[in-house]
Amino acid sequence: MRLLIVGQGLAGTLISHRALQLGWDAHVIDAGLPSASAVAAGMFNPMSFRRIVEVWEAEKHLRCMTETYRDLEGLLGVPLMHALPIHKCLPNEAYAAEWRKKAQSLHWLTPATDTHLQTGAVEGGGWIDLPLLLSAWRERLASAGRFEQRHLAAPDRSALQAGQWDALVDCRGVHIKEDTALTPLDIxxxxxxxxxxxxxxxxxxxxxxxxxxxxxxxxxxxxxxxxxxxxxxxxxxxxxxxxxxxxxxxxxxxxxxxxxxxxxxxxxxxxxxxxxRDRRPAVGLHPGARQWYVFNGLGTRGVLIGPRWARYLCGLMGGKNAQNTVVQPSRLSIQHS
Ligand SMILES: Cc1cc2nc3c(=O)[nH]c(=O)nc-3n(C[C@H](O)[C@H](O)[C@H](O)COP(=O)(O)OP(=O)(O)OC[C@H]3O[C@@H](n4cnc5c(N)ncnc54)[C@H](O)[C@@H]3O)c2cc1C
Missing domain, CATH: 3.30.9.10 (D-Amino Acid Oxidase, subunit A, domain 2)
Known part of the structure; x- marks a missing residue:
């Protein structure tokens, strides 16, 4: 499989890493535009605090996430993953009571024992050093002749049509909205x-x-x-x-x-x-183009969910996975909304 990956924020980094793991040929271009990944705190947390519920499929995401960033640490020789407990301040007695109740069934939570601080603890959290990941991965790609700093341009679309690439993976984050040649997606x-x-x-x-x-x-x-x-x-x-x-x-x-x-x-x-709009990512074939895949909409939890969806997308492109309708990009097609 020969992939052209457009954008090297978190999404493009994870897809190119997975593609190379599979022994595919991956080439990444990035325009050097401001990216969310370059400023993100990189935090991961298996819990959602508003209703004190587990993030959807948290266990599976966390397992894949840990494998992926540990592999990247080994390849790049830099510390990326910083596991840390999260202490959640319990703002009032009703929330604290709910926390204690949830702590009986959710193994991430420990009950609020510190009455002075009024916090409850969460295991399984931490942060990833995204600026370091992005720069070190870019350097590795560049030294293997797999990276170019440039905009997606008309010749790239022709090269795709001419069969130079088997697929293009669009990882442009919010910049996808600037592409007027493509059916717009509601990102x-x-x-x-x-x-x-x-x-x-x-x-x-x-x-x-x-x-x-x-x-x-x-x-x-x-x-x-x-x-x-x-x-x-x-x-x-x-x-x-x-x-x-x-x-x-x-x-x-x-x-x-x-x-x-x-x-x-x-x-x-x-x-x-x-x-x-539904807070799920967009992962799969773009509804308005052939051989054009989208990996976008990572939202506020890109660090946690990105690695597993990158793995899924490579499975989809390689014919091993069917399109998961929950993340299907066509649901965000503006014509259909
Ligand atoms: C303040 C802040 C804090 C955050 N904190 C967290 C956090 O703690 N935990 C968490 O999980 N998430 C966090 N996030 C969210 C996280 O940053 C995003 O989910 C994730 O970084 C999105 O990555 P991306 O690769 O899709 O997009 P981006 O990181 O924006 O990358 C897009 C890339 O595409 C390139 N590009 C765009 N157009 C073109 C083109 N035409 N040709 C070539 N290249 C192009 C750009 O140069 C850029 O490098 C935070 C975000 C912000 C803003």
Whole structure:
């Protein structure tokens, strides 16, 4: 199988990795546009906290995710996966009671034992160093002559038609919306901002766990943390806003009983998450083109679910899997909605 992969964010990285694992010929092009993956915190969490439920097929995703990132760590010789417990702040007694009830059947959860902090713990979480993964994988592809920095262009479409490639995998994230030659898919933009902060010793968030208080902190070491994130619809610029930075800091200060001046903003980033209306990814044949596959809509959980869907998509392209209707891209075809 000869694949042309367009885009090397998380989606293009995972597909090219899986294709090469299978012994296929994979070539990746990337235009160097702003990508969600380059700014994402990379967190993974088997739980959804709103209703205290397990993420759909969490166990299977986590197993595949761990295998994939461990394999990439071995190939690239860099530490990518940082497993950490997640401590969820239990905002009120009703939520805490629900947590205790769910902890009896969901093995990820431990009951809230620390009455002072009012947190419950989740196992199976952590974060992936996505900027490091992207740059190290790109270097490896480039040194094997499998990577070019350029835009998808008309000759690529002709090369596909002429049979130079067996398939194209479109991993352009939110940039897929800029392609007017293709039947549009309803991939929406969810804009997020996050901070890298340092903190004074008396106000330091936990250094050995992720703290979730509606917002979250992830310890990066060396006295720094990621603090995120915002979720905004109807906006798709990448300008960071002071008001969002201040809001994130004030939520953290309130949570820790600290003063906002205890924190310094070391970096502030914005990015655009590709999201579908039903929050499922788009994985499969594009409804308006032949030999043109889509791997998109990874949303807020790309790190956790991406590896398993990359494996599935290679199975689909290789004729081993049937199209899974839950993730079928044609459901997002704008003509049909
Ligand atoms: C602030 C923020 C925090 C987040 N935190 C988390 C988190 O903690 N955990 C989690 O799982 N997810 C998180 N996400 C979501 C996650 O980032 C996305 O699910 C994932 O990165 C999407 O990856 P992608 O490869 O589909 O798109 P992108 O990462 O956007 O990559 C698209 C790539 O396509 C390339 N491209 C576009 N058009 C063309 C073209 N015409 N020709 C060639 N190349 C092209 C671009 O240059 C880019 O490299 C976060 C997102 C944001 C914005």
């Amino acid at each position: 929406r933009v969810n804009r997020g901002e996050l901070l890298t902060i340092s903190a004074s010793a008396q106000a330091a968030p936990p250094g050995d766990s992720i703290l979730n208080f509606g917002k979250w902190t992830i310890p990066l070491g060396h006295g720094t943390w990621r603090l995120g994130a915002s979720y905004e619809w109807n906006r798709n610029d990448l300008d960071t806003t002071d008001a969002t930075g201040e809001l994130l800091i004030s939520k953290l200060s309130n949570q820790l009983g600290a003063d906002p001046s205890d924190f310094n903003i070391e970096a502030h980033h914005a990015g655009l998450r590709p999201v579908s």
